[in-house]
Amino acid sequence: MKKVAIYGQSYSISAEKELKILLEVLQENNIVSFIEKKFYNLLVKANSLDKKYPTFSHFNDLNNSFDVLFTLGGDGTILRAVTYIRDLGIPILGINTGRLGFLATINKKTIKESVALILEGEYSIQERTLLTIKTSPETNAFSELNFALNEVTIARKNTTSMIGVETSLNNEYLTNYWADGLIIATPTGSTGYSLSCNGPVISPDSKNLVITPIAPHNLNARPMVISDETKIELTINSREKDFLISLDSRITSVSKNTKVFIEKAPFTVKSMIPNNQSFLQTLRTKLLWGEDTRNETNL
Structure with missing residues (x-):
């Protein structure tokens, strides 16, 4: 590792100690460390x-000579950092100074230990699927950033x-x-907005997507897991003339006569995971899975 980028919240230095x-x-x-401007x-x-x-202050300021991009914050910080990386293939390593932290998995108390593992090559790379959208008629709102790491929401x-x-x-x-x-x-x-709407937890390496309705009126509507090769088409009916589309934390208003086409993006985001972390460990820690005195001997 010779050169890294560091990204944090531009409105807060709550992670000053960790930085x-x-x-x-x-x-x-x-x-060599480059810090977002x-x-x-x-x-x-x-x-x-x-x-x-x-x-660095723009996507064009980064290239594949960077070995990793560190983020300081929560999962929202990583979602914003992805807009700098896009399809460059620079791995992301998130240091969690926020709250829940499914993406930013490095505990702020184990920074030295985790970086040491990275330097020793004791890590794995997870390829994380993104979604991309197109609309008809076209909207310029997402012309450059028409992708999402977490979800597309209508x-x-x-x-x-x-x-x-x-x-x-x-087409069916x-x-x-x-x-x-x-x-x-x-x-x-799947561990974000979808989970809060009773969607299933999906392993990061699964080749799937999940469709999750938000407070559905037809009570037999349930979340549905589909192949990530599926092409999705949405047509919206509303009493209002507009509806909202959000890609992770980016949101825009769209006319109700707009069709939305969603599919897997042609590139992935690489997540760097030190060998002292795992997705299952994160589930146990963040969702309190197994929090039962009968399970103490198994932990």
Whole structure:
């Protein structure tokens, strides 16, 4: 490892202590660190750095000479960091200074240990599926960033009335979901918004997507797991003239006569996992799976 990028929240330096630990470890190993410019300016203003660092502020400032992009924050920080990486293939390693942290799995108390494992080659790379969308008629809202790591969500706007989301899979009609909206989630996103709407947990290496209705009115509507090779077409019926489309944390308003086409993106995001972490360990820790005194002897 010779060169890394570091991304954090540009409005908060709550991870100041963790950043200093990370920079110290990287410096000890003669690794060049680039810090995202807005985050860097915030740190400089707070006198949190002891020297100058090179910065990046755009997708074009990064390339495949970077060995990894560290994020400091929660899962939302990683979702924003993906917009810098796009299809460059730079692995992401998330240090969790937020709350739940399914993507940012490195505990802030184990930064030195985890980085040491990375430097020793004790890690694995997970290829994480993304979704991409097209609309008809076309909208310019997602012209450059028409991909999502977690999910694409269709939701009602400016109304308390449900919307109808007519759904077809590979050009075959499935059903019309009458609900507050519909989530199309990747395995990565299965532990996000979809999970809160009773969607299933899907292993990150699964070749699947999940369709999860949001508060459906037809009570027999249930989340559905499909192949990630499926092409999805959505047509929205609403009393209002607009509805909302969100790609992870990016959201736009779209006319109700717009068709939405969703499919697997032609590239993946690489997630770097030190050997002291695993998805199953994360499930036990974050979702409190197995929190039963009868299981104590098995942990």
